[in-house]
Amino acid sequence: MTIAPTKAPAEKGVQLVVRSWRNYVVYVGFVVVFLYFAATQGASFLNGTTLVNIVTQATPITIMAVGTVFVLSLGEIDLSIGSTVALAALTAAVALQATGAWWVAALAGLAVGAAVGLVNGLFVTLVRLPSFLVTLATMGLIGGLAQQITNLQSVPVTDAAFGWLFGGGTLLGIPILIWWSAVAAAIGWHVLRQRRFGAHVLAVGNNASAARVSGIKVTRVRIAVFMLSGTTAALAGLLYAGRLAGATYTLGTTDLMSVLAAVIVGGTALTGGKASMIGAVVGSLFMSMINYGLLLAGLTVAQQEIVRGIIILIAVSLSLRGKKGS
Amino acid sequence: MNPLSLSGISKHFGGIVAIERFDLEVEAGEVVALVGDNGAGKSTLVKIISGVHQPTDGEIRLAGERVAFRDASDARANGVEVVYQDLALVDLQPVYMNLFLGRELRRKPFGLLDRAEMARQTQHLVDDLDVRIPTAKATLSDLSGGQRQAIAIARATHWASRLVLMDEPTAALGVAETAKVEELILKLKARGAAVLVVSHNMEQVFRIADRVTVLRRGRQVGTKRVAETSHNELVSMITGLSS
Numbered sequence: 001m002t003i004a005p006t007k008a009p010a011e012k013g014v015q016l017v018v019r020s021w022r023n024y025v026v027y028v029g030f031v032v033v034f035l036y037f038a039a040t041q042g043a044s045f046l047n048g049t050t051l052v053n054i055v056t057q058a059t060p061i062t063i064m065a066v067g068t069v070f071v072l073s074l075g076e077i078d079l080s081i082g083s084t085v086a087l088a089a090l091t092a093a094v095a096l097q098a099t100g101a102w103w104v105a106a107l108a109g110l111a112v113g114a115a116v117g118l119v120n121g122l123f124v125t126l127v128r129l130p131s132f133l134v135t136l137a138t139m140g141l142i143g144g145l146a147q148q149i150t151n152l153q154s155v156p157v158t159d160a161a162f163g164w165l166f167g168g169g170t171l172l173g174i175p176i177l178i179w180w181s182a183v184a185a186a187i188g189w190h191v192l193r194q195r196r197f198g199a200h201v202l203a204v205g206n207n208a209s210a211a212r213v214s215g216i217k218v219t220r221v222r223i224a225v226f227m228l229s230g231t232t233a234a235l236a237g238l239l240y241a242g243r244l245a246g247a248t249y250t251l252g253t254t255d256l257m258s259v260l261a262a263v264i265v266g267g268t269a270l271t272g273g274k275a276s277m278i279g280a281v282v283g284s285l286f287m288s289m290i291n292y293g294l295l296l297a298g299l300t301v302a303q304q305e306i307v308r309g310i311i312i313l314i315a316v317s318l319s320l321r322g323k324k325g326s
Numbered sequence: 327m328n329p330l331s332l333s334g335i336s337k338h339f340g341g342i343v344a345i346e347r348f349d350l351e352v353e354a355g356e357v358v359a360l361v362g363d364n365g366a367g368k369s370t371l372v373k374i375i376s377g378v379h380q381p382t383d384g385e386i387r388l389a390g391e392r393v394a395f396r397d398a399s400d401a402r403a404n405g406v407e408v409v410y411q412d413l414a415l416v417d418l419q420p421v422y423m424n425l426f427l428g429r430e431l432r433r434k435p436f437g438l439l440d441r442a443e444m445a446r447q448t449q450h451l452v453d454d455l456d457v458r459i460p461t462a463k464a465t466l467s468d469l470s471g472g473q474r475q476a477i478a479i480a481r482a483t484h485w486a487s488r489l490v491l492m493d494e495p496t497a498a499l500g501v502a503e504t505a506k507v508e509e510l511i512l513k514l515k516a517r518g519a520a521v522l523v524v525s526h527n528m529e530q531v532f533r534i535a536d537r538v539t540v541l542r543r544g545r546q547v548g549t550k551r552v553a554e555t556s557h558n559e560l561v562s563m564i565t566g567l568s569s
Contacts, residue, residue, distance in 0.1 A: 210414035214428035215399035
């Protein structure tokens, strides 16, 4: 005997089409906006420098998006990434001044990010607080620390090696920032799709109790993901410090919205269990392209923010609307 | 040596006695039903055998060997599989990932997930058990409730080396789906597994079980061969009222 499917085939076909088209919102949106800017601005948009700039400007967002894909896959959120950027950048800049060794500075910055993630993870798992509240609190705490450690002063970064590796360097004729984006995206995709860890993250985000009875170490997975998120934010901080040749407490403060928008538009569910790494990377390029195009169009900063907010609302609505019921 | 042997199992939660001196042997290739009213201690007993709770007193033997599980994964590592009422599955993942959840196959030398091999083994298993699903790569949320429970049982079949526990496996299913799941349970028995199944459904007990043991308020009222008892006798054992 057989078991009848719960839905009629025709209805299911329609649902599949609707579902899969939502998965491609970011790619369609990317092409549409690209063509729009290309058509309205011509050569001032369609040239090598502009296209390279779109990718390099996006690099810190791309890197943080990789970490955030894991956090959202888990059904959690990390609001502290923006302030972690500033704290890690300042830590690295101060360490560089003190030691003169670029690698000590880089490790110090990354360690700060991992430590922030560990604190977030411990509060979410052991104290069992919602990640929204924990990371909202640590966002404020870390932002305050970033202002405190240098007393609101910027710290210059003059080390040549640091500047090459995290800023203006080129490797095989390609800007180092593009390498960073590509490597982060490739590692993120690999871990999410080809490693046990990625499968466990998705399982915990989908059904934590099922994951637990299946022998997955749920607490360990959660803490690791928050540490990963903090570390990617710290790496983004190093990249800002390298590119701008200095660190200040305002770095990264506006990045949280861009990162979340990039990841959600890219097809990763806020509710957990479903992720797209490639979508998130394209999403971050999409956000960067919008920023650049609006700048070229001659809009004021205020106008850019308004238009950007509207575009994000539309894109996120298209990729999320009605998803819960399906 | 029987796959499962329980003797003198008791469980107290603070001053409350949940289970009082429970004894049971389950043979290989045997289905034993565990019945009783709500709050009689059936689920607590399943949780004790599957390592979720530790017994206050008494001993659990698997194939003659005394065991004390720290947690559920410890029990799983010893060949005890549980099919839960609320489906311990991840519905956004493909069928094969559910079958291998927490025990994913990896490919040497880099330890990458071996999705192709997991899908192949899953397809083989579902074909073998005659579970009708479109493909092992189908996403679980696209399947019906009966198909999902069949996957949960297939998973237990695949991994259980000794014993499968089932906590009301058909509680959420319709008539046709229940029949399919019962068919699967009988296949599990035919493969020589020891099956302990909690059920509320008397007709089901008579359809699939070899023996039935009755709990009432934590006490074991008795164990009967299904062929030697009747519906009325079981009901009076469960309720404590003579019929």
